[in-house]
Amino acid sequence: MISSQLTGRRLWIAALVVPPIAFMCLFLVYPILSAFAYAFYEWHGLARGDFVWFDNFHRVLFEFPFSERTINAFKHNIFVFFALMVLQNGLGFILAYCLWRELWGARFHRIAVFLPVVLSTVIVGLLWKLFYHPLFGAVNATLRAVGLGSLAQPWLGQDSTALTAIVVANAWHMVGFPTLVFLAGMQRIPSEILDAVRMETESEWVKMSKIVWPLVAPSATVVFTLLFVGAFNWFELPFIMGGVDGSPHGATDVLGLYFYRTAFGSMSASAENFGPGSALAVLIFLFIAVVSSVITIRLRKREIQL
Amino acid sequence: MARLSLRGIKKRFKAVEVLHGIDLDVNDRELIVFVGPSGCGKSTLLRLIAGLDPITDGEFLLNDKRMNEVAPSRRGIAMVFQSYALYPHMDVYENMAFGARLMGLSKAEVEARIQEATRMLRLEPLLERKPRELSGGQRQRVAIGRALVRKPQLLLLDEPLSNLDAALRSEVRLEIARLHREIGGTTIYVTHDQVEAMTLADRIVVMNGGRIEQFGSPRELYETPANTFVANFIGSPRMAMLGVEREGDRLIAPGIGAISLTRLPSAADRELLMGVRPDGMSISPDLQGEGFAAQVVYTEYLGDSAYVYVKMGEGAPVSIRCTPDTQYAPDTPVKIRVMPDKLHFFSSNTSQRLAV
Numbered sequence: 001m002i003s004s005q006l007t008g009r010r011l012w013i014a015a016l017v018v019p020p021i022a023f024m025c026l027f028l029v030y031p032i033l034s035a036f037a038y039a040f041y042e043w044h045g046l047a048r049g050d051f052v053w054f055d056n057f058h059r060v061l062f063e064f065p066f067s068e069r070t071i072n073a074f075k076h077n078i079f080v081f082f083a084l085m086v087l088q089n090g091l092g093f094i095l096a097y098c099l100w101r102e103l104w105g106a107r108f109h110r111i112a113v114f115l116p117v118v119l120s121t122v123i124v125g126l127l128w129k130l131f132y133h134p135l136f137g138a139v140n141a142t143l144r145a146v147g148l149g150s151l152a153q154p155w156l157g158q159d160s161t162a163l164t165a166i167v168v169a170n171a172w173h174m175v176g177f178p179t180l181v182f183l184a185g186m187q188r189i190p191s192e193i194l195d196a197v198r199m200e201t202e203s204e205w206v207k208m209s210k211i212v213w214p215l216v217a218p219s220a221t222v223v224f225t226l227l228f229v230g231a232f233n234w235f236e237l238p239f240i241m242g243g244v245d246g247s248p249h250g251a252t253d254v255l256g257l258y259f260y261r262t263a264f265g266s267m268s269a270s271a272e273n274f275g276p277g278s279a280l281a282v283l284i285f286l287f288i289a290v291v292s293s294v295i296t297i298r299l300r301k302r303e304i305q306l
Numbered sequence: 307m308a309r310l311s312l313r314g315i316k317k318r319f320k321a322v323e324v325l326h327g328i329d330l331d332v333n334d335r336e337l338i339v340f341v342g343p344s345g346c347g348k349s350t351l352l353r354l355i356a357g358l359d360p361i362t363d364g365e366f367l368l369n370d371k372r373m374n375e376v377a378p379s380r381r382g383i384a385m386v387f388q389s390y391a392l393y394p395h396m397d398v399y400e401n402m403a404f405g406a407r408l409m410g411l412s413k414a415e416v417e418a419r420i421q422e423a424t425r426m427l428r429l430e431p432l433l434e435r436k437p438r439e440l441s442g443g444q445r446q447r448v449a450i451g452r453a454l455v456r457k458p459q460l461l462l463l464d465e466p467l468s469n470l471d472a473a474l475r476s477e478v479r480l481e482i483a484r485l486h487r488e489i490g491g492t493t494i495y496v497t498h499d500q501v502e503a504m505t506l507a508d509r510i511v512v513m514n515g516g517r518i519e520q521f522g523s524p525r526e527l528y529e530t531p532a533n534t535f536v537a538n539f540i541g542s543p544r545m546a547m548l549g550v551e552r553e554g555d556r557l558i559a560p561g562i563g564a565i566s567l568t569r570l571p572s573a574a575d576r577e578l579l580m581g582v583r584p585d586g587m588s589i590s591p592d593l594q595g596e597g598f599a600a601q602v603v604y605t606e607y608l609g610d611s612a613y614v615y616v617k618m619g620e621g622a623p624v625s626i627r628c629t630p631d632t633q634y635a636p637d638t639p640v641k642i643r644v645m646p647d648k649l650h651f652f653s654s655n656t657s658q659r660l661a662v
Contacts, residue, residue: 192391195358199385200405200456202377210404214395 032285035278043274056279066262066276072250073258080167080254081231087171089223092178093216097208099179100186110183114176121173125240128169132156156241159251166241166252173237174230178223185219186212214302221299225292232288235260255284308368308382308459308492309334310355315364317350317516324350326516327364332494332509337486340496341503342513342539348496351513352462355494356385368460379408384453385462388469390445392437398448399433406455416455423451426488443474450482454489461486463495467502479506500540504528512536530650534657537581537650543613545581546624548598549654552576562619563598565644571651571660578660579652584627586648589614589634590641597641600624602634616640 039056042049060066095113099106116124131138132155140152155165189212197211213220235256238246244261246253263277310332317325325347332338340348353359355366357378366373373381384405392401402423406416424430427447437445446466453461466482467475483506486493497503503510504524512519512527512535519539520532531537537545550557557580558564571578593599600616603623612632615623626642634640651660 190389190391192387192389193393195356196385196387196391196393198358198378199356199383200379201408202379203408206408211393217395 035281035285038274038278039282041275045272046274052275056275057283060262060276060279060283069250069253069258070255070280073246073253073255076163076246076252076254077232077234079163080170080234081228083164083167084171084227084231085224087167088175089178089220089227091171092175092223093182093213095175095179096182096186097212099183113179116173117176119173121236122240124169124173125237128165128172129156129241131169132165157248159248162242162248162251166238169241170234170237178227181219181223182216185216189215217299217303221296221303224299225296228292228295229288232284255280259284308332309370310460310492310494311365311367311370312351312355313365313367315351315354315366316362317347317354317359318362323362324516325354328518330511330518330521332492334492335490336508337483337493337495337506338509338511339503339507340494340511340513341498341500342519344498346513347516348498348511348513349464352385352464352494352496355460356383356462357381382459383462384456384458384460385464386446386449386453386466388465390437390449390469392445392448392452394437397434397436398429398440398451401437401448402452402455405452409456419455419457420451423454426454426485427451442470443478446470446478447481450485454485459491461489461491461493463493465497466495467497467499475502482506501542504540510540512539514539530659531581532659534579534581534652537652537659541583543584543625545583545650546587546618547652548580548582548618548621550578550580552578559598559619562600563596563641565596565598567646567649569646569662571662573653573660575653575655575660577654579654579657581650581652582644582648584613584625586645587624587626588643588645589616589626589628589632590643591634591638593639593641595641597643600640600642602636602638602640604636605632605634616642618642 038048040051040053042052042055060070095109099110099113134140134152134154134157137155139155143149143152153161155161193211193215194207197207201207233256234254238252238254238257239260242248242252242257244257246257259277259280262273262280265272310330312328312330315325315328316323328351340351342348350359354361357373357376361374368381368383393404396404399420402420403416406419411419424433427450429444429447429451432440432444432448437448440448446469450466463482467478470478479502482493482495495502495506504527507524509521509523510527511521514535520527520536524540527536527540531540531545534547538547548559548562550559552558552570552575555568555570556564556566557570557578559580589600590597598618600618603615603617606613606615606625607630610630612628612630613625614628614632614634615625617623624642649662651662652658653660
């Protein structure tokens with residue numbers, strides 16, 4: 001009787017667990033592993049050729065023109081990571097601090113800050129493309145309205161501002177997420193600890209930097225790691241706002257776009273080139289996996305149990 | 307040096323007034339205990355003194371200087387919190403150094419003060435530990451140490467013993483009394499435990515419902531409680547309270563008995579409340595003569611003494627302190643006799659003490 005109950009329970013658990021695992025294997029594990037395998041072959045269109053060892057990796061990293069584009073894209077990813085770290089996570093922390101201190105209108109802003117996060121990236125991309133429009137975009141219109149018309153420029157159309165403009169759109173879109181995570185972290189700090197600090201200093205800066213910041217370390221680990229992964233996987237927004245070629249002139253090119261062009265082909269990069277494409281994908285994957293593990297492990301050490 | 311004056315202090319949280327005008331004068335070097343049941347406003351008052359919450363109305367003076375608008379960190383006050391509130395990411399040394407450094411002291415001075423506190427509180431072996439690696443009693447000592455390095459004029463302690471186990475409690479209590487003497491500052495201590503209050507305080511503030519019921523030395527509170535609340539709150543087991551009617555020099559408790567007294571309250575009230583502590587009564591199996599009729603409920607043996615709980619009429623059981631060999635079976639009818647010089651009288655209308 002008991003054993004049949006046990007098998008029943010096991011069947012039940014299996015029925016719940018197997019479908020998602022199968023799904024994950026089919027659409028996640030298998031593609032990753034196959035990309036690993038593909039990266040070691042020569043490809044002629046979709047036909048697999050000879051096993052070429054590390055040739056594809058060598059081409060992507062060291063041979064013209066691949067290497068130049070890889071390095072260009074990689075540099076942009078690094079820029080995006082640091083820019084978003086400041087704009088998105090930094091601003092998120094400050095916003096969270098303001099919401100937590102319940103400054104005027106905190107209730108409204110708590111919702112307002114998070115609202116863009118639920119918007120689809122496609123909508124955000126199109127919206128900001130309109131904002132940045134050189135002639136009738138809201139950004140330039142505002143600049144002209146306040147008498148700063150000389151600063152109006154084609155934000156997405158020139159090398160010097162295009163990438164930053166997309167980063168700003170991304171920060172606007174996602175700033176609610178780090179804000180929410182930091183806010184939750186701050187609300188976990190026991191109120192008596194905050195009272196204790198108030199007995200020792202009235203400086204908001206000391207309170208924030210020496211007490212609140214170290215105590216929200218777990219939240220920081222989460223948002224830093226996710227930002228790192230997001231910054232090096234960055235695809236949708238530059239794809240929508242800068243196009244698959246990272247226009248203008250590759251100024252908004254990032255690894256995600258470059259991989260996509262190489263693997264699946266485009267107007268400029270001609271036919272698909274599966275070998276180097278897979279090699280790129282593998283390199284991006286390994287880079288993200290290794291560095292984000294290191295970040296997580298190092299940041300974890302900084303965390304304190306409350 | 308810290309003399310403290312509270313003048314008509316009121317505190318409102320939105321529409322609810324929780325302190326209804328507190329007046330209090332504390333002398334330098336006194337150890338004052340705020341005691342009262344939970345919700346009486348004692349912790350609120352402490353937070354107003356610390357500056358953690360704004361004072362709604364009234365004035366708080368420290369050495370004749372108005373403090374209402376002064377930031378908590380500039381009042382020269384340090385506080386030990388109930389949960390200790392140590393900074394979890396700093397070790398013991400850093401916890402103590404943090405506040406001292408913020409005061410703008412020189413490195414050498416910070417070091418010297420930490421060494422002094424470390425010695426006083428025997429923290430040497432703990433300096434490099436994080437708060438989570440400490441026991442409750444150790445955390446408590448660090449929290450006190452953190453307060454002491456700031457050399458406050460006024461030290462506030464908010465229920466500092468409530469998170470400690472019973473054995474540690476009396477030890478830390480002695481420790482606090484010793485520290486108070488050594489530092490020579492003014493200390494305010496909040497507790498709901500009247501035993502702590504009695505043993506520690508120079509003077510006790512008994513609070514109830516946002517008001518001060520009585521302010522005086524432990525002896526004053528015990529021997530001349532100002533009203534029935536203080537009479538009931540101070541002293542354990544609590545004072546027995548009996549409603550009596552006065553007829554000439556006789557006090558009659560209807561249905562229970564009567565006694566004759568030579569000295570009665572001068573007030574003209576006919577109905578009185580008569581209070582008597584467990585040590586002001588004796589119990590006798592001899593039912594003859596003057597006294598109050600009662601029935602034994604149970605006997606509590608404490609080693610050096612015993613408490614017999616009896617029921618007199620309809621009220622709650624009353625305890626009587628007896629010699630340890632006293633033994634009564636439950637339901638035994640007994641006679642309770644009171645010692646005339648140990649009686650307290652209160653007005654049954656106002657609950658205030660009536661002088662004899």
